[in-house]
Amino acid sequence: MAELLTHVLLVYVLLTVAGWRIDAITDRWVPIGMAGAAIPDLLKVERLVDERILEGLLGVPFSYAPISSLGGVLVVAGGLTLCFTESRRRVFGLLVAGGVSSLVLDGLRMYADGHAGFWLYPLWWRPPTPNLYVTSDPRVTVVAVLAGACVFLLDRYVFGTAQ
Template sequence: MADLLTHVLAAYVVLTVASWRVDRITPQWVAVGMCGGAIPDLVKVDLVVDSMAVEGALGAPFTWSAVSTLGGVALVAGAIALAFGPRYRRRAYAYLVAGGALSLVLDGLRVYADGRAGPWLYPVTWWRPPTPSLYVTSDPRVLVVAVVAAAAVFAANRRFSRERTTE
């Protein structure tokens, strides 16, 4: 679960910092982007709902691992965006995909045994890019860095918001 929280906090940090320059990025849309950061981690649903059970119910081959790809993020983000009003669907979709893409980029930086990240660029390509092997998912220091960065951005954002309202 530290991986999921790290992805959500990373989306918060990136979108909040971007909101300092782009007025269209409001706190509500930052929250939507944070939800998008959790999309690739839906692959962990496999711990609760086995792929074989879904495969039996559908009568077709099924795997949860496709959710943790660019195509999976695009598809799930599209399904979630349908819950928004017609006026906001495109914007919601953009923020959901942005959060999900950031999550995939972070996953591409972690350690893999063979030195290559997963095929997270699917359906564009099956190519597995090399990974710099910067961190192990289970390392608690990664979560600590994410929490500290999010706390710093939160504090700076509060101060920045106060300065903006007093002008």
């Protein structure tokens, strides 16, 4: 997957720009979408609790991989939504939107056989990929940081609520 900074900055840019037109998307909702963008990265929990430990407990083969898929985003977003005391429908929508944006971005990555990872699980196991970038390419991060900085400045001084 692309690194987490690019994932969250993409959602920051999309939601902030959308907020210039849509009154319902205010500053408080942007971090919810950004948190949603981090859901596929929860796959990294495997560094803390190895899959083999869970396989031992469950008694059957297990993989964390679905967390970084459409099915995983929908389920985990549902769980996170239950941690909120208010506006749960909007929280869920933004968490899912953020998570899906990360999955779409990851679906554009390079795969040597021309098919992306299992990001559309359980609907489509390996859709094609346009092979646009590799995750370690710093140019992707630079573009994300520059876009985020531009939108932050435009939001602060031109379009944002401060005006």
